[in-house]
Amino acid sequence: MEAKNKTTFLNPFSLGIDLATGDMPEATNHLIRRASDMKGYYLNENALEELIKRDSDPIHYEVFEIPVPEEYGHLMYCISKLFPGKIGEEYFFTKGHYHTVEETAEIYLCLKGEGYMVMKTSDGKSEEIRMERGQMVYVPPFWAHRSVNTGTEPLISFCVYPAEAGHNYGDIKEQGFPKRIFEKGNAIRII
Ligand code: F6R
Numbered sequence: 001m002e003a004k005n006k007t008t009f010l011n012p013f014s015l016g017i018d019l020a021t022g023d024m025p026e027a028t029n030h031l032i033r034r035a036s037d038m039k040g041y042y043l044n045e046n047a048l049e050e051l052i053k054r055d056s057d058p059i060h061y062e063v064f065e066i067p068v069p070e071e072y073g074h075l076m077y078c079i080s081k082l083f084p085g086k087i088g089e090e091y092f093f094t095k096g097h098y099h100t101v102e103e104t105a106e107i108y109l110c111l112k113g114e115g116y117m118v119m120k121t122s123d124g125k126s127e128e129i130r131m132e133r134g135q136m137v138y139v140p141p142f143w144a145h146r147s148v149n150t151g152t153e154p155l156i157s158f159c160v161y162p163a164e165a166g167h168n169y170g171d172i173k174e175q176g177f178p179k180r181i182f183e184k185g186n187a188i189r190i191i
C-alpha cells in the first residue's frame with residue numbers, strides 16, 4: 001500500500017519506555033533547552049542570569065522523540081523532562097506553546113515528579129491542573145500549555161498529539177500565561 005489521503009503508510013512498530021524514569025533508549029531526536037534559552041520568560045531576569053553564570057548554562061528541560069511524518073493521521077509522541085528548581089521564587093517551567101494547527105489536542109501522562117499544567121486560550125480563559133505520577137492531563141484544542149515543576153525531582157511526562165500539530169510559541173514570551181507559580185513561605189502559590 002502507498003500513501004493514502006496524503007498520509008504516509010508505515011509498518012507497525014514498538015519501542016520501550018521505562019515508566020519509572022521516562023527513559024526512551026531508542027529516541028533519535030533530542031531537543032535541549034538551556035537556561036539561556038529562557039531569557040525573557042521569568043519575572044526575575046537577574047536570578048536567571050545568575051543561574052546561567054553559576055552553573056554554566058545548565059539544561060532546563062529536554063524532549064526525546066522518535067519522529068513520525070508530520071501529517072494528518074499520524075500521532076507524534078515524546079518524553080518531556082523538566083528539571084526542578086526556581087528562578088527567584090518562580091518554579092522552573094517550559095516555554096509553553098499553542099499548536100500551530102489550533103484544533104489539535106494533546107495528552108500528557110505524568111510518569112515522575114510533580115507540578116502543574118498551566119493553560120490559556122487566546123480569549124482569556126486560564127486553567128492550572130495538577131500533575132503527578134499516574135495523572136493524565138488532557139489539553140483540549142485551542143489551549144496553550146506549559147508545564148511547571150513544583151517538586152524536587154524531574155517532572156517527566158509522556159506526550160501524544162496529532163503529528164501535524166506544530167508549535168506556535170506566539171505571544172507567550174511577551175504575554176506569558178495569566179498565572180505564574182511561586183514558592184512563598186514554603187508553600188506553592190499560584191498567582
Ligand atoms: C508537544 C508538547 C511537549 C512540549 C515539551 C517542551 O506538543 O507539548 O512535548 O513540546 O514539553 O515544551 P515547549 O515546546 O513549550 O518548549
Ligand code: ZN
Nearest residue numbers: 099106145161
Ligand atoms: Zn503541545
